[in-house]
Every structure is written in structure tokens, then in C-alpha cells.
Amino acid sequence: MMSQAQNDLITRIAPGTPAGEMMRRYWQPAALVDELSPERPVVAVRLLGQDFVLFRDGSGRYGLMDRDCPHRGADLAYGRIEADGLRCAFHGWLFDATGQCIQTPAEPVGSTLCQRIRQKAYPVQERNGILFAYLGEGEPPAFPELDCFVAPQTHVFAFKGLIECNWLQALEVGIDPAHASFLHRFFEDEDPADAYGKQFRSASSGTDLPMTKILREYDRPIINVERTEYGLRIIALREIDEQRTHVRVTNQVFPHGFMIPMSHDMTITQWHVPIDDENCYWYAFFTSYGAPVDKEKMREQRLELFELPLYKSRRNKTNEYGFDPHEQESSTYTGMGLDINVHDQWAVESMGAIQDRTREHLGQSDKAIVQYRRLLREQIEKVAAGEEPLMWLDSRSAKAIQGPATMDGIGPSRGWETFWMEVDVGRRRAAPWGAPVPADVEAGTAHLRLVTH
Incomplete structure (x- = not known):
């Protein structure tokens, strides 16, 4: 158990809080590119407890600024897009993507007022369908060479979803291997051939056994957790018999991301991004090592489950997540349908807006949670001491963070x-876009290349 002060330290992310200062040392997913429609490429963004306006001007440049106009505080999210920037609808002040005011048309001819006005603005970069923002001071870090950033647009699909609770409890479900055998248990297995775009529905690598069958029948995994240069590697082992073991390799990518296998050919890289202390978005890249992603099918699957513009699940606390006691008896462990995002959302939202960790009792199966919280506290303390935290990367160190490797087989x-390294290396070397092999995995399979050659 932890104290209330310790819980506040690792959950609260508003400006000026220790965890908030640490989070502002990283690029944060701020919106999907799809949210900036051609007709209206302006969207209000709430991120890390602050309010912004995100826009693409008529020349295609992205800008992120504080949402209140520096003239008299009107809402810039209702501004007008022009070739040079965003114009406030109140008095016509025009701001470029850097936040510089370039016109104050109501002022007298010859006025130089606009030259002295600059709205607080923040760097924005687009990566394969997600717009990332840097809210910290000074130069932003470099992007690591994660698969979702290295792969071409044809092989990556991006989406998001709203969760109405604190970011930390939402993240922790993604680094908890034990819960999948219960929360995501299905009493009947689908044909893995119909599993495209669905989590936990394909067959594990090297077998025709569906993941759902393995998770259902082998519910006591041995969990190994190790620290890495990017965060944590988590390996869950489920012994099938004396000769065979199911291996699932996932990763926590610091500060608030994880990378998990979706199928043999696809992985999910996901961030749990704080909107404020009591709400967050998950942003996910689905990256293919094989054929190009069928983005239309992936989008259609998810739009059946989520409502725009908030990307809110159609099954949520207002309708009891679609809970059906008859379904719970006969087909799913939760009785909340087939979408595992709904299962996760119920679990973490049911803890309350901010989980009271002073009342929890952790076991051996929670070792990844324990390790992550320890890592999180350490990095918060480093930033408070004026040091750069884990995964704050310069251009040179960013090239060393590749992958990371995942596997389910x-x-x-x-x-x-x-074995798991061989599987990961094999699909990377076969990938049409030249997926890099992480250095540690390369080293772990070096003996195989020597034997082969």
C-alpha cells in the first residue's frame, strides 16, 4: 500500500506538479490528423490539464497555442483559418503557427502593437497519423526509432479512445499480463482467419491455437520483468505441457506507453495521455510487418464502437458498458461484449476518477505494476533534481531505441x-519496409546467424 501523498505524486499532472513537470519533458500525442478536417482544420485540445487550440493553416503548417486570445481572452478554437494562421473571431487579431501576432486590424494604421504580441505556442510534429506536441521548456527531445515511427504510412493505422479516469490506472492495465485470462476471457473461440483488426482473437505464432483458448485455459502465468533502456520488458509464460510454453512479450515504453503484439504480423504501440487528472485518451498505432494495413476496415471496425468527435466508447458507464448477465453466463467473462477496450475501460473507470491506492493489496502477479511505479517515482525525482529523465533522447541516443521487440507464440x-527473439527477428527481416532489429535481440540471436552461415 502507499500513502495518499505518494499516490498524488504519481498521478497528478497539472502544471507545476512533479509528475506534470516530468511529463512535459516528452512529446505528447495531442490529436489524430483525422480530427483536423479539410473543412475545419481547427480543434480544441485539453492536454496535461491545459487548454490549447490546434490548427493547420491554409499553407499546411501545424500550430498549437494557448486557447485564450491574448487580446481579451476570447476562445481561439472558434477562430478563422487563413493562409498565414488563425484569426480570432472577436477583433480579427491574426496569429501565425509560432504564436506571433501578425495583424491587429482594429488598431490605427501604422500601429506596431502586433509586433509586441506573441501567444504561447508549442512545437507540433506529425507521425503516421498522430500529431505530437511538446509542452516543455527548451529544445524538445528527438523521437525514438520505434516501429510505429519508422514504418511507412501504408503500414500504420492510428486511432484513439476516451477513458474517464486518471491516466495511471488506464496505463497499468496494459502492463498487467494476468488480467487477460479473466477480463478478456471468451468461452468460445472465433476462427483466427476472421481476426483481422481484433485484439486477442488471432492464433499465437507457431500454432493454430487461438489466443483466447490459451488465455482461458492457462490462467496462472509466470511473469518476468526486466528494466531496459526504454522502460520495462514484460514476459508472461504459460506452460502448455512439458514440451511447449506460451510466451507473450510486451513492453512498457516510458513514460506512459506500451507496445504489445496484436497478431503475428501486427503490433500495437499505445500511449495513455492525460487530458487532466481525471480523464485520459489512449492513442494507438497499429503497425504491420507484412501487408499494408487495411485502414478502411480498421477505421470501420472502430467507428462501430466509438462516437465522434470525442472518440467515446458507445458502451460506457452511462449504459453500464452494455452489461448483459446472460452473456456473462454463456459467452464472455464480463458480459460486456466482444471489444476488449470496453472491458479495460470498465475495469479502470470502476476504480474511481483517481484510484485510491492506499486501499489496494498487490500480489506476485502485479510485479510489473510495482516495477513501473518505482521507475516512475525515480524519474519524477530526477526531473525535480534538474536531470533529464529516462527516454529523454538527443538525436544520437534516439537511434539506439528501436523496436522494441514483441511476440505472442x-x-x-x-x-x-x-525462441521469442527468433520469431521477432524473422518477421522483421521479412518486413517490406526494413523493420530494424533491436540491438539486444540482434545480440541474443547472434549464435543462430553463426550456425546458419
């Missing part, structure tokens, strides 16, 4: 340690 009970 059944391999030998003896030798699983290299």
Missing part, C-alpha cells in the same frame, strides 16, 4: 528465451 519449454 508457443515455443519450446526449454529454449523459450531465444
Whole structure:
């Protein structure tokens, strides 16, 4: 258990809070590119407890600024897009993407007032369908060479979803291997051939066994957690028999991301981004190592489940997440349908807006949670001491963060340690876009190349 002060330290992210200052040292997903429609490329954004306006001007440049006009505080999210920037609808003041005021048309001819006005603005970069913003001071860090950033647009699909609770409890469900055997348990298995775009529905690598069957029948995983240069590697082992073991390799990517396998050919890289202390968005990249992503199908699947413009699940607390006691008896463990995002959302929202960790009791299966919280506290303290935290990268160190490797498959009970690496290397080397092999995985399979050659 932890004290209330300790819980506040690792959950509260408003400006001036220790965790908030740490979070502002990283690029943060701020919006999907799809949210800036051609007809109206302006959107209000709330991020890390602050209000902004995000826009694309008539020349295609992205801008992110504080939302209140520096003239008299009107809402810039209702401004007019022009070739040079965003114009406030109140008095016509025009701001470019850097926040510089370039026109104050109601002022007398020859006025130089606009030259002295600059709205607080923040760097924005687009990566494969997601717009990232840097809210910190000074130069922003470099982007790591994660697969979702390295892969071409054809092989990456981006989406998001709203969760109405604190970011930390939403993140922690993604680094908890044990919960999948219960929360995401299905009593009947679908044909893995119909699993495209669905989580936990395909077959594990090296077998025709559906993931759902493995999770249902082997619910006591052995969990290994190790620190890495990007955060944590989490390996869950489910022994099928003396010869075979199911291996699932996932990663926590600091500060608030994780990377998990979706199928043999696809991974999910996901961030749980604080809107404020009591709400967050998950932003996800679905990255393919094989054929180009069928983005139309992926989008249609998700728009059946989420309502725009807030990207709110159609099953939520207002309708009891679609809970059906008959379904709970016969087909799913939760009785809340087939979408595992709904399951996760119920679990973390049911904890309250901010989970009271003074009342929890952790077990052996929570070792990744314990390790992550320890890591989080350490990095908060580093920033408070004036140091750069883990995964704050310059251009040189960013090139060293590749992958990271993920895998879901059944391999030998003896030798699983290299089996999962071999599977990951194999799909990377076969990827049409030249997926990089992470250095640690390259080293772990070096002996195989020597034998081959």
C-alpha cells in the first residue's frame, strides 16, 4: 500500500506538479490528423490539464497555442483559418503557427502593437497519423526509432479512445499480463482467419491455437520483468505441457506507453495521455510487418464502437458498458461484449476518477505494476533534481531505441528465451519496409546467424 501523498505524486499532472513537470519533458500525442478536417482544420485540445487550440493553416503548417486570445481572452478554437494562421473571431487579431501576432486590424494604421504580441505556442510534429506536441521548456527531445515511427504510412493505422479516469490506472492495465485470462476471457473461440483488426482473437505464432483458448485455459502465468533502456520488458509464460510454453512479450515504453503484439504480423504501440487528472485518451498505432494495413476496415471496425468527435466508447458507464448477465453466463467473462477496450475501460473507470491506492493489496502477479511505479517515482525525482529523465533522447541516443521487440507464440519449454527473439527477428527481416532489429535481440540471436552461415 502507499500513502495518499505518494499516490498524488504519481498521478497528478497539472502544471507545476512533479509528475506534470516530468511529463512535459516528452512529446505528447495531442490529436489524430483525422480530427483536423479539410473543412475545419481547427480543434480544441485539453492536454496535461491545459487548454490549447490546434490548427493547420491554409499553407499546411501545424500550430498549437494557448486557447485564450491574448487580446481579451476570447476562445481561439472558434477562430478563422487563413493562409498565414488563425484569426480570432472577436477583433480579427491574426496569429501565425509560432504564436506571433501578425495583424491587429482594429488598431490605427501604422500601429506596431502586433509586433509586441506573441501567444504561447508549442512545437507540433506529425507521425503516421498522430500529431505530437511538446509542452516543455527548451529544445524538445528527438523521437525514438520505434516501429510505429519508422514504418511507412501504408503500414500504420492510428486511432484513439476516451477513458474517464486518471491516466495511471488506464496505463497499468496494459502492463498487467494476468488480467487477460479473466477480463478478456471468451468461452468460445472465433476462427483466427476472421481476426483481422481484433485484439486477442488471432492464433499465437507457431500454432493454430487461438489466443483466447490459451488465455482461458492457462490462467496462472509466470511473469518476468526486466528494466531496459526504454522502460520495462514484460514476459508472461504459460506452460502448455512439458514440451511447449506460451510466451507473450510486451513492453512498457516510458513514460506512459506500451507496445504489445496484436497478431503475428501486427503490433500495437499505445500511449495513455492525460487530458487532466481525471480523464485520459489512449492513442494507438497499429503497425504491420507484412501487408499494408487495411485502414478502411480498421477505421470501420472502430467507428462501430466509438462516437465522434470525442472518440467515446458507445458502451460506457452511462449504459453500464452494455452489461448483459446472460452473456456473462454463456459467452464472455464480463458480459460486456466482444471489444476488449470496453472491458479495460470498465475495469479502470470502476476504480474511481483517481484510484485510491492506499486501499489496494498487490500480489506476485502485479510485479510489473510495482516495477513501473518505482521507475516512475525515480524519474519524477530526477526531473525535480534538474536531470533529464529516462527516454529523454538527443538525436544520437534516439537511434539506439528501436523496436522494441514483441511476440505472442508457443515455443519450446526449454529454449523459450531465444525462441521469442527468433520469431521477432524473422518477421522483421521479412518486413517490406526494413523493420530494424533491436540491438539486444540482434545480440541474443547472434549464435543462430553463426550456425546458419
